[in-house]
Amino acid sequence: MADNYVRFWGVRGSYPTPFSTHLRYGGNTTCLEIRAGNHLAIIDGGSGIIPLGDLLMRQQDITEFLLLFTHYHWDHISGMPFFVPAFVPRFSIRITGPGNSPEEVKHILGQQMKAPYFPVETETWLANVQYMDTRIDCLEHGPIKLQRFVVHHPGTTYGYRITVNDKHVVFVPDQELLFIDQPINQRLVDAELGADEKRLLEQMKEEEKWSLLKPMMDAHALIHDAQYTPEDYASKRGWGHSCYVDTVNCAIDAGARSLYLFHHDPSYPDHKLDTLHRHAREIISARGADVACHLAEEGLIIDFDTL
Numbered sequence: 001m002a003d004n005y006v007r008f009w010g011v012r013g014s015y016p017t018p019f020s021t022h023l024r025y026g027g028n029t030t031c032l033e034i035r036a037g038n039h040l041a042i043i044d045g046g047s048g049i050i051p052l053g054d055l056l057m058r059q060q061d062i063t064e065f066l067l068l069f070t071h072y073h074w075d076h077i078s079g080m081p082f083f084v085p086a087f088v089p090r091f092s093i094r095i096t097g098p099g100n101s102p103e104e105v106k107h108i109l110g111q112q113m114k115a116p117y118f119p120v121e122t123e124t125w126l127a128n129v130q131y132m133d134t135r136i137d138c139l140e141h142g143p144i145k146l147q148r149f150v151v152h153h154p155g156t157t158y159g160y161r162i163t164v165n166d167k168h169v170v171f172v173p174d175q176e177l178l179f180i181d182q183p184i185n186q187r188l189v190d191a192e193l194g195a196d197e198k199r200l201l202e203q204m205k206e207e208e209k210w211s212l213l214k215p216m217m218d219a220h221a222l223i224h225d226a227q228y229t230p231e232d233y234a235s236k237r238g239w240g241h242s243c244y245v246d247t248v249n250c251a252i253d254a255g256a257r258s259l260y261l262f263h264h265d266p267s268y269p270d271h272k273l274d275t276l277h278r279h280a281r282e283i284i285s286a287r288g289a290d291v292a293c294h295l296a297e298e299g300l301i302i303d304f305d306t307l
Contacts (some may be wrong), residue, residue: 004143004164004304005208006171006221010048011296013174013227013241013263014075021269027300030173030263034225036164036215036304039142040065043160043171048298049079056085064088066141068148069097069171071157072108080109080120080223091127096139098156102131149215152179153240161215164304170219170256173263175210175237177246209253216254220307224250226261230278244276248283251291252293257307258292 010028011209017027031048034041038061042049045067056062070076099105110122121127132139134141139146146164152175159172216222226244228236235244242250244261251259261280264273277295284291294300 002303002305004036006169006302008296008298008300009033009052010046011262011264011298012266014032014266016047017266024270025264025273025295028298034144034162036143038062038143041141041144042067044070044076045080046076047079050082053083053085064092067093067095071098081113086125086127090128093127094130094132096132096134098158098221099134101134105134106131121202131177151187167220167304167307169221170216172224174240175225175242176285177242177250213254219256221258221302222251222256223260223262225263227263227265244280252289256291260294260296
């Protein structure tokens with residue numbers, strides 16, 4: 001196993017899919033492990049954090065780690081009631097995510113573990129849990145550096161730019177890349193709109209595009225929401241997720257060296273994801289780009305040292 005890596009523990013969006021048709025890429029929801037030697041950071045606590053917690057229980061080298069959240073939709077926190085290290089005194093866990101204060105983060109995470117939703121509350125956690133200052137945008141844990149940025153998804157949601165040994169992995173599990181395009185395009189077809197107004201609207205679209213791309217620029221690996229096909233996205237605009245075609249074009253425009261399509265729709269079986277993946281590669285080839293395109297899958301490792 002590599003010393004410095006990112007590993008996928010959950011790659012599905014919305015809800016877990018323990019179906020025979022979904023086993024190759026995995027059915028757990030979002031969880032990402034970042035390792036640099038014995039330094040560990042975890043992003044999101046979807047159902048994928050449960051097997052990660054079981055792994056941590058079987059080792060002795062790591063007892064302190066960071067746990068960061070992109071946001072608190074259920075598919076990103078549903079594994080927390082079953083994350084065993086939180087109940088074990090030998091672990092120290094520093095937690096942060098969107099919120100106005102550490103107390104707010106604590107309150108949000110605790111709600112799903114209160115009656116009538118769950119019989120065991122966070123007050124029973126025996127680990128040394130510390131809720132960090134929510135105003136800090138840049139975090140360091142040993143060689144791991146994490147810089148957060150706001151993305152387009154309902155509620156306050158973060159992406160993270162992760163740096164280890166000057167290699168950059170950008171993680172954006174939930175984002176609607178064309179969030180602003182639909183209202184602007186609807187306005188542009190107004191027959192009464194003047195030429196100056198149209199130029200201003202087109203300029204707004206272009207500025208928004210490059211604002212979204214800025215934190216992803218020149219990533220060695222970009223992990224990004226690619227939940228929908230074009231057909232599904234047409235009926236789900238505004239839901240906060242991207243069409244994979246837009247994600248591929250985003251990776252090319254940002255100059256990413258590799259792309260990992262992420263947050264797979266729970267209704268898409270493995271064979272449909274294969275078809276999506278083939279088309280994504282065709283788009284890259286048609287644009288003459290040099291981006292290695294992958295589908296995120298449980299257990300897959302991105303080695304920082306070979307990026």
